[in-house]
Amino acid sequence: MTQALSPRFKNLLGLLILAVLLAVVLPLVLEPFRLNMVGKYLTYAFVAVGLVLCWGNAGILSLGQGVFFGLGGYAMAMYLKLQSSTPEATKIQSTPGIPDFMDWNQITQLPFFWVPFKSLPLSILAVVLVPSVFAFIISYAMFRRRVGGVYFAIITQALAAIMTILIVGQQGYTGGINGITDLRTLAGWDIRTDSAKTILYFVNVALLLGAIVLCQWVRGSKLGRILVAMRDKEDRVRFSGYDVASFKVFVFCLAAALAGVGGAMFTLQVGFMSPSFVGIVPSIEMVIYTAVGGRLSLLGAVYGTLLVNWAKTSFSESFPELWLFGLGALFIAVVLLFPNGLAGLYRSHVEPRIDALFGGKGRSGSRPAPAPAE
Amino acid sequence: MNAQAVPTVITDQMGPDFLLAVEGLTVSFDGFKAVDDLSFYVDENEIRVIIGPNGAGKTTVLDLICGRTKATAGSVKFKNTELTRLKEYEIVRAGVGRKFQNPSIYEDLTVFENLEISFPRGRGVFGALAFKRDAQVIERVEEVAKTIFLADQLHQRAEYLSHGQKQWLEIGMLLIQDPELLMLDEPVAGMSVAERKKTAELLNTIIKDRSVIVIEHDMKFVEDIAHKVTVLHQGRILAEGPMAKVQADPKVIEVYLGH
Numbered sequence: 361m362t363q364a365l366s367p368r369f370k371n372l373l374g375l376l377i378l379a380v381l382l383a384v385v386l387p388l389v390l391e392p393f394r395l396n397m398v399g400k401y402l403t404y405a406f407v408a409v410g411l412v413l414c415w416g417n418a419g420i421l422s423l424g425q426g427v428f429f430g431l432g433g434y435a436m437a438m439y440l441k442l443q444s445s446t447p448e449a450t451k452i453q454s455t456p457g458i459p460d461f462m463d464w465n466q467i468t469q470l471p472f473f474w475v476p477f478k479s480l481p482l483s484i485l486a487v488v489l490v491p492s493v494f495a496f497i498i499s500y501a502m503f504r505r506r507v508g509g510v511y512f513a514i515i516t517q518a519l520a521a522i523m524t525i526l527i528v529g530q531q532g533y534t535g536g537i538n539g540i541t542d543l544r545t546l547a548g549w550d551i552r553t554d555s556a557k558t559i560l561y562f563v564n565v566a567l568l569l570g571a572i573v574l575c576q577w578v579r580g581s582k583l584g585r586i587l588v589a590m591r592d593k594e595d596r597v598r599f600s601g602y603d604v605a606s607f608k609v610f611v612f613c614l615a616a617a618l619a620g621v622g623g624a625m626f627t628l629q630v631g632f633m634s635p636s637f638v639g640i641v642p643s644i645e646m647v648i649y650t651a652v653g654g655r656l657s658l659l660g661a662v663y664g665t666l667l668v669n670w671a672k673t674s675f676s677e678s679f680p681e682l683w684l685f686g687l688g689a690l691f692i693a694v695v696l697l698f699p700n701g702l703a704g705l706y707r708s709h710v711e712p713r714i715d716a717l718f719g720g721k722g723r724s725g726s727r728p729a730p731a732p733a734e
Numbered sequence: 735m736n737a738q739a740v741p742t743v744i745t746d747q748m749g750p751d752f753l754l755a756v757e758g759l760t761v762s763f764d765g766f767k768a769v770d771d772l773s774f775y776v777d778e779n780e781i782r783v784i785i786g787p788n789g790a791g792k793t794t795v796l797d798l799i800c801g802r803t804k805a806t807a808g809s810v811k812f813k814n815t816e817l818t819r820l821k822e823y824e825i826v827r828a829g830v831g832r833k834f835q836n837p838s839i840y841e842d843l844t845v846f847e848n849l850e851i852s853f854p855r856g857r858g859v860f861g862a863l864a865f866k867r868d869a870q871v872i873e874r875v876e877e878v879a880k881t882i883f884l885a886d887q888l889h890q891r892a893e894y895l896s897h898g899q900k901q902w903l904e905i906g907m908l909l910i911q912d913p914e915l916l917m918l919d920e921p922v923a924g925m926s927v928a929e930r931k932k933t934a935e936l937l938n939t940i941i942k943d944r945s946v947i948v949i950e951h952d953m954k955f956v957e958d959i960a961h962k963v964t965v966l967h968q969g970r971i972l973a974e975g976p977m978a979k980v981q982a983d984p985k986v987i988e989v990y991l992g993h
Contacts, residue, residue, distance in 0.1 A: 582856055582865035585847050589840040596838040599800060600852045600907065601826035610859045 371576060374659045375569065382565045392554045399561040399629045401669040402568055404429075406622025408649040408661035409571055410615030415647070416655035417579060418611045419591030420508070424516030425619050425646050427523045428491035430638030432620025434527075434534070435490055437633035438474060439483035440543035440551075441535075460542070465532030474533075480547055487624040488617045495616030496609060503605035503612075508594075517640055524639040539634025543627065551628055564625045571618050572658050578614070579658075587611060641684075648691045654703025663702055752811075753778045753945045754915055759798055759808035768794045770969040772808070776915070781937070781946045783956045783977075786966035787990050792949045793835065795966070796917045799947075800832040801825045812915065827857070831913030835920050835949075837900035841893035845884055845903060848892050849875045852907040874910060882906035882936065898929035902936065909940055916940070917947045922955050934958045953991070965990060 386398055407425045415421050447456040453463040458470050476482045498519065502512055527534045535541070543551070550556055578584055586607055590597045598604045627633045636642070645668075653664020668690070676683040698704050754776040761769045769791045776782050784792050797803040799810050801822040810817040817825050826832075840848050853874060856865035879885045882902040887895065892903060901921060908916055921937070922930045930952070937946065937959055950956050956963065956977065963980045965972040967990070973983045980986055 578863070581863050582850070582867075583859065583862035585843055586851060586862055588842050589848075589851055592840045592842055593838050595802070595834070596840070596904075596907075597851070598822050599802075599826055599832045599834075601823050601854060601857050601911065603821070603823045603858075606859050607862070 375572060375576075378572075378659055378662060379565075379569055382568075383562065387558070387561070392558060395561055396557045396629060397673065398666070399557070399564050400626060401666055402561075402564050402662070403622040403626035403629065404646060404649060404669065405568055405662045405665040406571055406625070407615075407619040407646045408653060408665045409568070409575055409658050410618035411647060411650040412655060412658050412661045413575055413578065413587070414611050414615040415650060416657075417584065417591065418587040418608060420608060420612060421513040421647070422516045422612070422615070422643075423513050423640070423647060424518075424520040424523075424643050425615070426520050426638045426640075426643035427516075428495060428616040428619035429623040429626070429642070429646070430523065430527075430633070430635070431491040431494060431623065432487045433623030433627045433633040433637060434540065435477070435483055435486040435620070436624035436627040437540040437543060438477040439480060440546060440627065441540050442474065442478050443546070443548075444542060444544040459535070459540070461535045461538070461540075462532055467532045471533050484624075487620050491616040491620035491623075492613045495613045499609045499612040500605070503608045506605075508608075517643065520638065520640045520643045524635045527635040527638060535634075537635060539632055539636075541632040541634075543631050546628065552631060557629060560625070560629050564629065567621060567625065568662070571621070572662070575614075575618075575658050583607065583610075645687065648687060648694075650701075651691060651694050652701050654701030654706075656700060657703030660701055660703030660706070667702070752776065753780075753813060754799070754947075755809075755811040756795075756799070757809050757811070759795070759805055759810060761794060761798060761803060761806045767969050769798060772966075772969065772971060774964055774971065774974065776945050776947060778914075778945055779941065779943065781941055781948065781959050781961045782964060783948045783950055783960040783962075784964045784966060785950065785953075785956060785990065786972070789968075790966040791969040792966055793919055794969075796832060796919055796947070796949065799825075799917065800830055802832075823857070826911070826913075827854075829914040831908040831911050831916045833904050833908055833916075833918045833921065835923065837897065837904050839892045839895075839900050839903050839907070842891065844889050844891055845879065845895070846875055846888045848903055849878055849906055849910050852910045854911055878906045878910045881909065881939065883932065898925045898933075901925065901929075901933070905933075905936065905940070913944065915945050915947070919949045920951065921948065922950065922952055930955055 382402070387395055390398065407429055411422070411425060441459045445457060445459045450456045450458070450460065450463070453460065455463055455468045458467065462470075476486065498516075502508075502515065507515070527539075528537045531537070545551065551560065579587075586597060586602065590604055590607060594604055623633070623637070626637065649665040649668050650661050651664070652668050653662065654660035668687070671690075672683060672687070675686055694701060700707070752775045756775070757773045759769055759772040760767060772791075772795065774782075784795065786792055794803060798805050799812075799817065801817065801820060805818050808818075812825075812828060812830060815828060817828070817830070820828065840851070843851075850867065850871060853871055855871075856862045876885065876888070879888055882905060884895075884899060884903060884906065887899070892900065895903060901924075905918070905921065918937075922933050925933060934955060937948075940946075948956075948959065960977050962975060963977050964974045965980055965983075965986050972989065973980050973986050981991065
C-alpha cells in the first residue's frame, strides 16, 4: 500500500477539523445569540448521525426520528419543569407544586409518570432509555415480522403523527400544543443566561463528537460490516447464521438513543420543548439533513445539518412561506443529482486533489477489476 | 461410503447413518403443491444432485430444508434434529449451509470481509461488536480464499469480481462456515467451460467430511460429480439412483432428458 493518507488517519483528521470548527472557530466568530442558534442546530445533528448508521449503513429509513428526539427532549423538559414548579414559585395556583399547565387543566396531583423526573440522574437515564426502549418495542415488533423498506418508513411516519396528536391531546399531562415552557434551572443552575448557554453549547459539542466517535467505532466493528451486508443481501446474512432482526433492532435503538440525547440538549439550550419538534415535518427534515450531508458520512451529516439549518434560517427570515418548498426542492435535487450528498461531492472532487497533493495514489478500492478468469 | 439402496419404509427410529432425512415433505401455495409428499435421504459424505424440469420444485426443496419456506407438512431431520421448527439462523448454526442461485455476495465489501462475515464466531449483536480480526480468522480466510482461487483478490471489492468468481466467493463463504451439509443451487449456471471445470474440481476438494446437495441442469457436470441423482417432477420424485440408471429410465427421458 503506497497511500499517502490511510482512511483511519483521514477519519481522525476529519473529526479534528470538525472539533476545531465547532469548539474554537465558531465560538470566536459568532455572538452568543448566533452561537446558541448553532447549538440548537447541532442538537439535530445527533439525529442525523444516528440516521447515517440506521439509514445509510443498514438501509433502514426512518421517517419518525422526531419521536425519539421529542422523547429525549420531553424527558429533560419534565425534569426542568418540575425544578421550576416548586411550591413557593407556584403558590398562586390552586394546587401549588405542580407544573402550571396541569393546574390550568384542573389536575390536582402530579401524574405517576412525572414522579421519576424529580431526580436528575433518573431524568438523564430517561433521556437515553425512554427513546431506546420505545424504539426497541416498535422495531422488534416490525423486524420480527420482516416488515422493512418503504413499509417501515411509512409506519415510522405514522408514529410521528400519532405522537404529535397524543401530546397535543393530553394537554393536562404534556402541556399540549404549547409544549413545556418556562424552564429555568438545572439542579439550581440558571440555564437562561448567556454564560450558561455558552457552557451548554460546549457540552453539546463534546457529546456530539462523542456520538460520532461511538458511531465510528460501531461502523468499524464487524457489526458495521454486517449492517452493510444486510443492506445489500439480507438473505445471505440470515443464511450465514445471523439473526438479522436483532441487528436491525440494535441499530434502530442506537439511532433512537442518540436522537434522545439531541432532544435533551435541545430543551436545555432552547429552553422549551413542544410537539412541533416531534411530528412528520421535523422528522422528514432530519432525514434531509442526512441526505444533504451524505447518508454514508458521519461528519457529512453534521455539515449537512448545519448547512440546511443555516439556509432555513436565512431563507425563512425573508420568505417564511416559501421555505418548505425550498426544502422539498433541495431534497429532490440531492437525490437526483448527488445521491451521496456533500460527502460524495467531497470524495469525488476534493479528496483526489488532496491525495495528489500528498503524492499518494487514489483509493485502492476504486481501481478497476483485473481481467476476469476465463 | 455406505452406498445403500433407498430404504423403503422409515419410521421415527432413524439410524444415525443418514445425515439428512426428508420425510413426507409437502408445501402448498394456495392449494398448489410445489412439493408433494417428498421423501429422500442423504448419507454422510454423499454428493446428491437434484435434477428436473423447470418448476419441478427443486429450489423449493432447498428452501424448505434451510427454513426459508415453511413446510405445510412433513419433517426434515438433520442429524436427528427436526429442522422445520427452527429459525433460519438456527438451522445454519446446526450445520446446514445454503448457496443461492444468483451469486449472493456483499458487493460493497471486500472479498476478505465477505468471507470474514461467514466466519462462525461473533454471530450475536454484542459478539459482532467485540469481534476481533485475529490470526485465526486471517489464516482461515486466506486458506479458503486460496481454495476458491481468489487468494490474490482478497482486498478487492466484491462487485468487481467476474460472475464466476462471485459464485466461487459465495461457495467460499459457505466453506468458512464449515457446514456438514452444503446445498448449492446451480453453482455453474452462467459459467464458461473453463470455470465449470474449475468449479467441479473445487467441489471435489470441498466435499471431504461433508455432504452436498446440488441442483444442476448441466448434465455433463452432473455426471462428473454426482454419487446419486434425484429426479424431481411436479413436486414428486420421478426417479432416484446412480446417474447411469437415472439416465436410462424411460420416465426421466420422457419428461426431462429427452428434450
